[in-house]
Amino acid sequence: MASVYRAEHIYSGTAFAIKVLLKEHSENAEMAARFQREVQAYRHVQHPHVAAALDFGRLDDGCMYMVLEYMRG
Numbered sequence: 865m866a867s868v869y870r871a872e873h874i875y876s877g878t879a880f881a882i883k884v885l886l887k888e889h890s891e892n893a894e895m896a897a898r899f900q901r902e903v904q905a906y907r908h909v910q911h912p913h914v915a916a917a918l919d920f921g922r923l924d925d926g927c928m929y930m931v932l933e934y935m936r937g
């Protein structure tokens with residue numbers, strides 16, 4: 865359904881997790897809406913064992929993504 869990557873901010877060196885919804889799912893209206901609900905759910909949960917959602921959007925190729933707090937393990 866999605867791929868998750870570890871990324872580093874180019875200036876601060878801070879690590880983030882970037883979840884990218886696969887293109888075929890990003891183009892599916894139902895799956896895209898589900899992904900957006902997932903982002904909203906992350907934004908409302910504050911717990912030390914749940915990564916915080918920091919940003920979301922679409923890449924140039926149309927794939928949806930969300931930027932999450934990086935948590936080791």
